[in-house]
Every structure is written in structure tokens, then in C-alpha cells.
Amino acid sequence: MENATAMSSLPTGSWFKPTRTVRAWPLMAPAVGLLLIWAIVPLALTLWYSFQGYNLLSPPATFVGLENYYFLLTDPDLPRVVWNTLVLVLVPLVVTVTAGVLLAVLYDGPFFGRGIARLLVIAPFFVMPTVSALIWKNLLMHPVYGLFAWLSRSFGMQPIDWFTNHPMTAIIIIISWQWIPFATLILLTAMQSLDREQLEAARMDGAGATTSFIFITLPHLARPVAVVVMLETIFFLAIYAEILVTTVGGPGVITTNIPFYIYSRGLLGYDVGVASAGGIFAIIVANIVAFFFVRAIARQL
Amino acid sequence: MVKNKRALVIRTVLGWLIAFIMAFPVFWMTLAAFKTEMDAYASPPLLVFTPTLENFAEMNQRVDYVRHAWNSVLVALGSTFLGILIAAPAAYVMAFHPTKRTRSIMLWMLSTKFMPAVGVLVPMYLMLVWLDLLDTRTALITITLLSNLPLVVWMLYSYFKEVPAEILEAGRMDGAGPLKQLRYLLVPLATPGISSTALLCIILSWNESFWCINVTAVDSGTLALAIASFSNPEGYFWAKLSAASLASVAPILIFGWVTQRQLVRGLTFGAVK
Known part of the structure; x- marks a missing residue:
């Protein structure tokens, strides 16, 4: 960035017409404009409907003020739902980032058949x-x-009924399995x-290996880890399909x-x-999360 | 580099063990896809069995595989291509002509990704009804494109920034306007980054399930929708479920494996110097 600013502030030769900057607006407009519409129109409509008593089965919408809120x-379920949302962001984050760092180091080093082993490890990302x-x-x-x-059973133990007794753990396992490859891919690139x-x-x-890992490798990975945390937070806040297909939010x-609460209620x-x-x-909660932790991370970028 | 033979052996064993564990569910699904329903429920689980293609035939009777796959391809390619076309000029301005506001615009763009889709589903749905776009590929391409756009801008921005400004400056001196600089200098120089961005977009679009399930049906539904129709098994039919899963995952999995090198090379998000 410094580079570009330095260049455009260079004195230009007298033979050269000083076209100070490009006209940036036309180039930015499509992307910014579309995102603006995408961000504002549905939001405004959502806000509007949130003050309406509107059931699709009994159409005429009536103004009900803050009743919906x-x-x-x-x-009484709301605190638990918010808590679950945070758990489903934080725990998979810790798991995937930790696993991602270790796997990136492992798959960065040479071993027999590494190319194929790498392909197998990233497979879940495509599912x-x-x-x-x-x-x-x-x-x-x-x-x-x-x-x-x-x-x-073959080890003589009682089978675990995952989705009845440990539903949260089960969902976290599934999410982590899906996203470990993503963390690994980005960190592997960084390695x-x-x-x-x-x-050397x-x-x-x-x-020793541990010392170099802590003092050289980890600091090197700090920024890419920040990227992974930010991107995964975005995706984890919106987890929906995994719950819909497995537990339907229960027991x-x-x-x-x-997200699932909005869907079901x-x-x-x-x-x-x-x-x-x-x-x-949901938008408010997401923005609080974004404020607290993405801002801190974005500073790294 | 590796002096220590033992370290190499440990690495190899560990590397393959973890690879096996991570890929196992996909492998297990692949096996189940070729089993009969009886074999799929066998205990102990069968590793050796007589493979059958029956499940795929039955899947195709229930959902029109080719149509859904074609929709998946069109939506993934369409949204990716248009996304890059729209994002590239913006990323160019941000990388080479930054102002004080550039950073805020970037953060704002990313912040739109924090808008939970489910929160705006109803208005989106109603808007699609008003525009008569429900269950069309146009709608799905537009939505996918918009939800990927912040990521695309960010990724392109980070690759463009690595291109020395002097090169563009030289182009400008020779009279090339922004679009020409973009087309003839930046795009060729940032090709690895652009292809990596495109690959990530294609993968994300292919696997996008939320919007697809909620705003498309038989006409424009992608494979993600096809598989969702199998998600509530009345009675047990794991083999058919696995066949349908394999058929929806295989194209993107193979695509991902083939292009893995290009994908990995560019996944820096500007975080590595």
C-alpha cells in the first residue's frame, strides 16, 4: 500500500499530463453498489416485518410494535440458544485451528507418499x-x-448413542471434521x-524441534491463523444444515x-x-462477535 | 534435510494415519454406495461384498441427476465468473489507488458476510416472488455471487497488492487506462491468485446448501437440493443415500483434488509476506 501511495505522489515529468488518480468510483461502483443493495434492502425489509404481526397462513400483516421482540x-430458551451459538463457534475454532497448525507442520515436512496423503486430508472440505x-x-x-x-461392541463397550446423549459433541465433531482441512490448507500455504x-x-x-516450533513456526503462522479464525467465525455463526440434518435442534x-432457532420458531x-x-x-449478535473479535484480528491483516 | 531416519518413519506413519482417519467417512460412504441395502446394515460391517450399481439407478429415478448436476455446474461457474468480473476492478482500485476509506470499505464488505442468511431469508424469498425469480438459476447465481463477493474482493486485493506498482505505473505512462492495466498487466501477473480465488468460489458455490434448499426447487435446484431430499429417511435406505451423496460429492471432490496445487498456492489472503 505504501508503495502505491509513494508512486502516485511522485513528481510527474512536465511532458506527462498529471492524471493524478484514476477515477476510482466507476470501478468500485459495481461491487460496492451490489453489496450495498444486498446488505440494505433485505435488512430494511426484515426490520419492517419484525414490527408486523404477519403469518403466511393468515396473511394481512398488522403493525404490532415490539410484540415480536x-x-x-x-x-426462556433464548439464553441457551445464544450460548449454543457461541459454543458452536468457539469450540470448533479451537479444534480446527489447533489441528490445522499441527497438520500443516506435519504435511509440510517430507515423507513417503505425502502428495496423496495431503489429498486425503483435504477431502472433507469438498463434501x-x-x-x-x-x-x-x-x-x-x-x-x-x-x-x-x-x-x-467389539471392544465389549456399550455403544454411544451420540445424538441422544452427546448431541452437541457429535455436531462439533462433524463441523470440526469438515473445517480442519480448510485451516490446514491455509496454514500449509503459509508454511x-x-x-x-x-x-536450519x-x-x-x-x-530442538519444539523450540523452533514455538519461536519460529508459530509466530510465522500468527497472521494466517487470524485469517482462518475470521473466516471460520463467519461460517460457524451461520451453521444450519448440520443441525437440520442431524438433531433438528434437539433434544x-x-x-x-x-439460525436454527429462527428457522424452527x-x-x-x-x-x-x-x-x-x-x-x-441474529444480526446484532453476529455484529457483537464481529466487533469483539474480528476487529482485533482485522488489525493483523 | 531429514538426517534422522526415525523422524521420517514417524512422519510417514502419522501422516498416513491421519490422512486415513480424515478420508475414512468419504471412503466408507463410497463403499456403502455400491452395497445392497442388506449389506449396508450388516454387522460386522462388510469390507468385501459384491458391488452393485442398483442404488445409482434408483437414485436417478427419484431425482433427475443430470439436471441437478448441470444446475450445480452453471451456478458454480456463473457466480464465480461474474463475481471475479465485478470484484477485480474494485480490488484494483483498492490495491493501487487506496484512499483513507479503502480500509473501512473492505471491512464493511467483509461485515456483510456476518449477516446470517436465515435472518434475511423471508424478505429474500418475498423479493424473489415479487420479481418472479423463485426457482430460477438467475436468482441462485445472483445470491451465490453476492455472498461470495466480499471474499473475492479481499482475495483479489491481496494478490493485486503483491504486484509491483511500478509495472502498472509504466503501463499508465504508456497510456493504458485502468481497464487496460487490469486486462493486460494485472490479470496475467496475478493469474495464480485469480485461479485460486476462482477455485475456492467454485467449491463454496457447489456446496452452498442454505439458499439452494430454500429458494429453488425442481427447475433450478442444484445437487445440494437433490441430496436434501434424501435427508429424512423414512425407513432405512443407507445404500441409496450413500449413492446419492457420492454422486453429488464426486464431481467437486475430483475437481478439488485435480486443482489442489493451484488452490493451495493462492490461499494466502495476504497474510503471508
């Missing part, structure tokens, strides 16, 4: 969320016919620009996050008003 905020949730729910975690149940001579020098000075609201009941109030609530 009152319904939402006095719902759509509905499919991966279905595979895990049925083929692997099913308490009777699933592979895990069979494994437990490629690590200064090998520095590592550290080794010559007698630094009770134990695995309901905000509002949309399933065709209640546009409540769904919209929920939407506004």
Missing part, C-alpha cells in the same frame, strides 16, 4: 455440509448399525513461505443455535414477524 426476548452430516449421523454414529457402535534457513540456523544453534433446544410456523425479529437479533 417481546416474544423473542422473554423466551457439502448436508452430505457430511448424513454420513456421520447414519453410517458412523448410528447407535445400532453405525460403524462406531460396532467398534464399541511454504517459512524461512528454511532460519530453521536455529537447529545449528542447538534448538429440546440443546443443539439449537440462533419462525419459519416452520410461517411466522414472518417472529422470524424477522429473530433475524434482527
